[in-house]
Amino acid sequence: MFDLQFYIEQKNLQINEAFEKIFQNFQSNETLIEAMKYSLMAGGKRLRPVLCLGAAEAVGGNPQDAIMAACALEMIHTYSLIHDDLPAMDDDGLRRGKPTCHIAFDEATAILAGDALLTLAFEVLSAASTEGGDLAVKWLKIIQIIATAAGCKGMIQGQMLDIVSEGCKLSVGELESMHSLKTGALIEASLLCGALIAEAGAHQKQLLKTYARNIGLAFQVTDDILNVEGNPEVMGKATGTDQQHDKSTYPSILGLEASKKFAQKLIRNALQALEGFDKKAEPLRALATYIVERKR
Amino acid sequence: MFDLQFYIEQKNLQINEAFEKIFQNFQSNETLIEAMKYSLMAGGKRLRPVLCLGAAEAVGGNPQDAIMAACALEMIHTYSLIHDDLPAMDDDGLRRGKPTCHIAFDEATAILAGDALLTLAFEVLSAASTEGGDLAVKWLKIIQIIATAAGCKGMIQGQMLDIVSEGCKLSVGELESMHSLKTGALIEASLLCGALIAEAGAHQKQLLKTYARNIGLAFQVTDDILNVEGNPEVMGKATGTDQQHDKSTYPSILGLEASKKFAQKLIRNALQALEGFDKKAEPLRALATYIVERKR
Numbered sequence: 001m002f003d004l005q006f007y008i009e010q011k012n013l014q015i016n017e018a019f020e021k022i023f024q025n026f027q028s029n030e031t032l033i034e035a036m037k038y039s040l041m042a043g044g045k046r047l048r049p050v051l052c053l054g055a056a057e058a059v060g061g062n063p064q065d066a067i068m069a070a071c072a073l074e075m076i077h078t079y080s081l082i083h084d085d086l087p088a089m090d091d092d093g094l095r096r097g098k099p100t101c102h103i104a105f106d107e108a109t110a111i112l113a114g115d116a117l118l119t120l121a122f123e124v125l126s127a128a129s130t131e132g133g134d135l136a137v138k139w140l141k142i143i144q145i146i147a148t149a150a151g152c153k154g155m156i157q158g159q160m161l162d163i164v165s166e167g168c169k170l171s172v173g174e175l176e177s178m179h180s181l182k183t184g185a186l187i188e189a190s191l192l193c194g195a196l197i198a199e200a201g202a203h204q205k206q207l208l209k210t211y212a213r214n215i216g217l218a219f220q221v222t223d224d225i226l227n228v229e230g231n232p233e234v235m236g237k238a239t240g241t242d243q244q245h246d247k248s249t250y251p252s253i254l255g256l257e258a259s260k261k262f263a264q265k266l267i268r269n270a271l272q273a274l275e276g277f278d279k280k281a282e283p284l285r286a287l288a289t290y291i292v293e294r295k296r
Numbered sequence: 297m298f299d300l301q302f303y304i305e306q307k308n309l310q311i312n313e314a315f316e317k318i319f320q321n322f323q324s325n326e327t328l329i330e331a332m333k334y335s336l337m338a339g340g341k342r343l344r345p346v347l348c349l350g351a352a353e354a355v356g357g358n359p360q361d362a363i364m365a366a367c368a369l370e371m372i373h374t375y376s377l378i379h380d381d382l383p384a385m386d387d388d389g390l391r392r393g394k395p396t397c398h399i400a401f402d403e404a405t406a407i408l409a410g411d412a413l414l415t416l417a418f419e420v421l422s423a424a425s426t427e428g429g430d431l432a433v434k435w436l437k438i439i440q441i442i443a444t445a446a447g448c449k450g451m452i453q454g455q456m457l458d459i460v461s462e463g464c465k466l467s468v469g470e471l472e473s474m475h476s477l478k479t480g481a482l483i484e485a486s487l488l489c490g491a492l493i494a495e496a497g498a499h500q501k502q503l504l505k506t507y508a509r510n511i512g513l514a515f516q517v518t519d520d521i522l523n524v525e526g527n528p529e530v531m532g533k534a535t536g537t538d539q540q541h542d543k544s545t546y547p548s549i550l551g552l553e554a555s556k557k558f559a560q561k562l563i564r565n566a567l568q569a570l571e572g573f574d575k576k577a578e579p580l581r582a583l584a585t586y587i588v589e590r591k592r
Contacts, residue, residue: 118411153322156411
């Protein structure tokens, strides 16, 4: 039986080690660094970097080769949370059981810490390969994948849609397309980057894309379900907020039971995409199941 | 006599053409694109991209090779202005004679438009070279230079220092070091990137760095002077704001006349650094003079 908890812990040790290296001899404003680290080390699930490392492993690569891409993905995810939590956006005071960045520091610092994490992600990616030739081409491609997924054609577009659609009744199709941008794009990029660094073939990349799309959506459906029936203490944030903000969610459109069934079906699709992979894809399989069974 | 106005206009045509290409067939939220373009096309001086192209030219390169770096630099500069203008930061309602982004749209859109411009800059840089080998290595280096200059070791650190030092009496040394981060770092990166793309030698790069540091600081000293005695109508923004916010500036520390002399001395240093360059550096020479003589 594959021990996902242990796997995640081991990966987190590697990720934290890489972050320590990134922040070593770091010349910047103390408060700014503190705010960046505060959000980066707030005990998130680290889903994106673990997926990136897991994808490299699944296609037979050394996950350590993808560690800087993993860190960059987590920095970008963290910046997006910091900015999403701002008063002008979702106005959230609590995240992962701790005050959000603009509460722990102040709004200006939170805006700048987010900007700084986003920029640092690209600095780290640009420095990940100092060797020439093909490696440089590969890292340029990784920067392109991540920037496109995180930018206004991907994640930021999704956040924008999320904001403007507050209070609107969305169809399931509209909801899905919003989430495929807001969370799906960066999750897909995480798997693609891991696969690319590990020299996956075109067919493997296609299968990992299918896996990514299904778990990405399942992740969001589960988030919606947890917002209805999750335990706020376990989740470290308030529940019931979607209903308060009159947000279109899977439970609000499909109902709770149908949403759970939908999430299960997505996970089956994801596992099916991995059928041709050997046991090195065990972490990705376990992560898919974890995504719908998690309590936070 | 070199016609700087004509030169800037020509470069701006090229830059706008490149931006049109960047935004062609652009899939994103309409309002988000509108907000990004609103600030990008608000009639700024385009100093950074013109310096980048001018540096490529000065060392004998083809400025068109640097056009995507030039656009990326302008997008990063524009994002920094959008975020700096936010209520939680400098709370400015007017920029270049037009309502700032969060006034013309709203705060959430302005935050996201800034994030999107920053991310798009790196997407554009990563796609600037689709050829392999040395070119990829060069563009990775350019991404590294720009990310480092724009991030928490450079521009963002400078903005953070600017915020925390509001109401504090700074020494000339502290003021200089803040500005070398807040505006100097990205100006230096602009020249370095142009030089790097045009294959400048180490000595030329060193001289352009000296030029950059001097004009960067002169730019800021002149900004401070204009904030005291500039014409708000010509400048398209309010003056006297530094004094209102009790900001340490060159005029407040050195006095107005000494500040003007200091700016002139910086420009002499900048021109001296270019002495070994031939007439292809004429645009950079004219830009140095323009920086202190400008009225907006």
